[in-house]
Amino acid sequence: MQLFNSRALLVAALLGSAAIAPAALAQDFDPNATIRIGSLYEPQNLDNTAGAGQGINEAFNGNVYEALFQLTDAGTVEPKLVESYEASEDGLTYTFKLKPGVTFHSGDPLTAADVKYSIERVTAEASKSSRKRSLSTITGIETPDDQTVVIKLSARSISLPYNLSYVWIVNDKATDITATEDGTGPYTLSEWRRGSALALARNDKYWGTAPTNGEVIYTYFTDATALNNALLTNAVDVVTSVQSPDSLAQFTGNPAYTVTEGASTTKEILAYNDRVAPFDNVKVRKALARATDKAKLLNSIWGDYGTLIGSIVPPTDPWYVDLTGVDPYDVESAKALLAEAGYADGFEFTLDTPDYDPHPIVAQFLQAEYAKVGVKVNINIITANEWYTKIYQEKNFQATLQEHVNHRDIVFYGNPDFYWGYNNPEVVKLIADAEAAPTEADQVAKLTEANKIIAEDAASNWLYLYPQIVVSAANVTGYPVNGLNSQFFAYGIKKAQ
């Protein structure tokens, strides 16, 4: 259930140095240090196309496996295993030259055939990759020589390099990559104990810059308090994503720890089923948006952390505009809108609420808020698995709460078959056109317009943007603070001597 976990998929908040944890002074770090990373997201297996969950991206992306492109912690897409590339004039043919001298952990050299195999693994019928759909414009992959890959598309796809950053390049001779690995990254998998920990050892034959540490151990916890205790007792050096704001008090203001707040793309959303009454009525949706005191909600859950948003687009996406003023908190105008929509006496609806934090608390908050405008909320608690069946697959619901961690997920409003059933032909067209745009400026212009329309339509009720908080021991530096796409690059982490 990768996309529903509360771990943020992030873009950089602050581009450049401000987004990076303070760097250690030169040479005062231990080049063979063991970095112990505490996390709540244990991978279920080791293959990111086989339902391994977000934990595998955290442990393996950029560390064990690499892609043609890399989504950096600052949110930019940069060539990784690609030396150079060019697109044809019509944008339908991309030619990639691979970096020379790259080898897999097994010793085999990286060839074009491995790249073709790896992309086809994601687009394959049996693949469970969430990125499969975004690569659906690929019609063919050719390998004219060992260092060249040619990708043919059925339509322009401006996000191709970005989408390829999700595709691990795996040795085409590798077998059983659900339990072993054969990547090109700076670390190899040395040990994995299910339910407990996963260790990566430095790959001394790495083709690129060597890591600044000797070994990385990801230790997994199911209980946030146990994770914080591990940090307090020096059992772990860094916690990838703090999920309990209450616990931060133990670390802020304590010189032994560093607390960083990066940018997140995880949104808490009250998603209506826009197909069914009364939520097929835009006035009703706007009324509920105006009846929600989002500032109070965010504060009660995250204190001073987190950000208010007026649509699904976080401030770090290029197509962001501040839309928090479209439907500001205003109980009187909410009542007026309900009356106009024919619900002067209010109505009643069932809110399907996932059983884990923060959804039950958010549901109770909304229940109290909407009672003020005469709307009665019946809270129905369900498990994550039921959510998937009842809401995502069967679309059998009135309204639900969900955290959406996806990066660039405005595109879901361009798909009328998506679970929330928002269907505005203008938005559908804008989003499709944006992907086929010849230039990035054009793409940004179209998505910005789509963004404004969904906000005006109050397509969903975007409650707030989660914060992304990393806490570390003060002697550990160089870790990613935004953790975009759940990634946690370990190769730059330094531990003071």
Added chain:
Amino acid sequence: MVLFILLRLLPGDPANALLGVGATAQQIEAARAQVGSDQPIWMQFLTFIGNLARFDLGASFVSKAGVLEEIGNRMSVTLPLTILGFLVAIVIAVPLGIVAAVKSDKWYGAAISVVSQLGIAIPVFWLGILIVTVFAINLRIFPSGGFPLKGWANFGEAATAMVLPVLTVALVIAASLLRYVRSATQDVIGSDFIRTARALGSSFPEALVRHGIRNGAVPVISILGIELATTFLGAVVVEKVFALPGLGSMLLLAIQQRDYPNVQGVLFISTLLVLLIGFAADLLQRLIDPRLRGRIHS
């Protein structure tokens, strides 16, 4: 069989655990075919029973790892945790329980009863957190949680990792066990055979040791059997608080993910264990009480 059907009556599909937002209808169907959840229930059941007969518990839907192998791995944490916790509990509860019964008129006898009553009322996770706060965070004597990557191959580290969890399990069991020991002892003290033994010239402690313990032990052992059995899976809370990769946490995760092979595997093995424990408790009772032995022949 009941287990098998109940599991499948739960809403949700194991295929869901494998997929995320963005999955197409074909992907969902493919995933269901892969885990077999598209087959009729009776078909799934026959496959399961067939494999069980060969002691093949299958592989997890989610991790693809062999269920039996994974259970073995988890047992290396859960077995020591439960058994050591149990032994420590007995060491604590039996003497204290006897003292509480024999000296119930003294202040310390009463104090023991009160403290054990408190122990029963305290939730396990709270006790665990308390123990972590005191011994790991403040005193820094033992680690707050986790288990070494290499398991028992790294014996020293594994042993230290077990201390606080074992203590937590032990205190929880000891609290309830103590009450049984106390009431069993009280029954024994008031019984005819102790009075007779004393009339025949034994001192009270001598009568208690020679006749009392043996008699009091019989009901306590049946309670022990039941407690031990529930602790195997009940240790899940302790596993969570101390981040231990045990059987309980495996079961919990498997249920959340509708990972049927793992759920069935864990329940099958733990049922076997419970039966074995029950059997062992029975044997032990017969060993202690000759009257029960006699029943076999009659």
